[in-house]
Amino acid sequence: MPSGIAKLHLPTHTISKPKLLSKPTPERSPDTLELYTTLVCTSAMQNPEYRRRAFERAAAGVIPKEESPDDNLAEEDDGNKPLNGGDVKICKGCMTRERKRAARKKVRKVEEEESWHKNEAKRVIVFNTHEVKDWHTSTSHPTSESTGDRPEPFVPEGAMQIDAPMRIACYCRHQDEKLGFQVIFTIKDYQDRLIAQEITTSIMITDDHKTHNMPA
Incomplete structure (x- = not known):
């Protein structure tokens, strides 16, 4: 951890509720x-070249181009396609479901509602x-309930951590994954200098409410 660091700013568009957004919008510090x-997609990350490109794109902050009617004419090796290593975007069906989910909650201020909805096409990863x-000292290893059958990660002395419940808002089958x-x-x-980069293990998101064992 670089010296003098006290906080972590999560992407504004990933926050689950308007009331969890910082006001005013935080400036870089x-x-x-x-x-x-x-x-x-996990299948794409098994290809070393796709994985390398995905990490480079994430580090550079490259925003994938918007889809257009001509996308169906694009070549199959188009790097923007999720199965070819491109970013996964929330599909229209899941976007509609997320909109209905948000509508069930209590009425919010109009300006908060508008600000929150303008990012719905980006909100495939959601932090509640x-x-x-605030960063805090990692005082213990994860419980076996949180790690499942995976080995508990090694936590070096002096490590800092952030607790942030995360949800993925689109199903794997909607992306043919x-x-x-x-x-x-x-x-x-x-100052936009890269500090760290890591990737999670594979996460299967289904809509059948059953537990799936991940391939070895």
């Missing part, structure tokens, strides 16, 4: 690291926590 998230979080999703976490400082 020397004591705050910036988190960026990228959702990718505050936009700005059979192995699961993975999240690339990219952390930069206030």
